Amino acid sequence: MERPLVPVILCGGSGTRLWPRSNADTPKQLLRLVGEYTMLQNTVLRLRALDADVAPPVIVCNERHGPLVAAQTGVLGGAIGAVLLEPVGRNSAPALTVAAHAARALVGTGVEPLLLVLPADQIIHATDKFAAAVRVALEPARNGYLATFGVVPTVAQTGYGYIRRGADRGSWSEIAEFVEKPDAATAREYVESGRYLWNSGMFLLGADAWLSELAAHAPDILKVCNQAFGTAERSGEFLRLGLEFATCRSDSIDYAVMEKTSRAAVVPLDAGWSDVGSWSSLHDASPKDALGNASSGEAILDSCRDTYVASNHRLVAAIGLDGVIVVETEDAVLVVARSHAEGVRRVAELVGKGRRPR
Secondary structure, rough: OOEEEEEEEOOOOOOHHHOOOOOOOHHHHHOOOOOOHHHHHHHHHHHHHOOOOOOOOOEEHHHHHHHHHHHHHHHHOOOEEEEEOOOOOOOHHHHHHHHHHHHHHOOOOOOOOOEEEEEEEEEEHHHHHHHHHHHHHHHHHHHHHHHEEOOOOOOOOOOOOOOEEEEOOOOOOEEEEEOOOOOOOHHHHHHHHOEEEEEEEEEEEHHHHHHHHHHOOOHHHHHHHHHHHHHOOEEEOOEOOOOHHOOOOOOHHHHHHHOOOEEEEEEOOOEEEEEEEEHHHHHHHOOOOOOOOEEEEEEEEOOOOOOEEEEEEOOOEEEEEEEOEEEEEEEEOOEHHHHHHHHHHHHHHHHHHHOOOO
């Protein structure tokens, strides 16, 4: 029997590096940052490029965001398998574990589903190439591998983790090593070697394979998630996880399992991918004029170069700026050099704690 493919959309996270637009009430995955749809909506719509039979997706999000998630997906049409509500975020490994149980319940007994795991906060411009990579990943996933998608690097990026490809298996490779974010010189070496890919955080794997590997490498996470799913309460499309979930150790899919398993595989992905992790990367992913400027909302840019302006409530005029990001919201204004965009997280954390930087 053909194994059904169930998309799992991970819709947690706070997106603090995109403050002040992204915040605890409306994180980046629920914002319209590029184009007419939010990032969550674009993730759901991306599934329509797949030519295989795809089950309704399972979405995992924070409990406070459940109504907004339902509203944003509802306007797109199409069924949603379940929206799993976390009482508190515990990173991607616990989220995938409860989603695996939900996917099993969705397809019924007698067959193990394959899970296409997608963060809700990424951009992929070429959906046809994304669909082609998914088709490639079906082979290792059907053979018990935990497959991830490695983005073909375009520059020596220091802001991403890397994956070193091991033995080639045709259109995919076994994974030799996961590598943390490198310095600039090391990143150049990685890109020039042709053996390294950016770690995308997307996966295709069997529910049974994930749960088996989790039992071997992180049994404490499996135990708590089993309890939290077992005591979950359903209300319509919502499945509110049991409070046991809050006691689970926070860990990522990579750290909990992928870096430890001997069954890790990677499929190259060259599809215009971006994780939109900062205002600088959003600028990179946005349409630009001849001088490298991008804007959204009501904005005027005069004599500017490589600058991004986002206006949400009033006209913003920028004159003579080079490599600067300006973001205006109802209650805050951010002005930051593109080279310092990663530092926005520190400001967001201070504001979140009720402290104002001096």
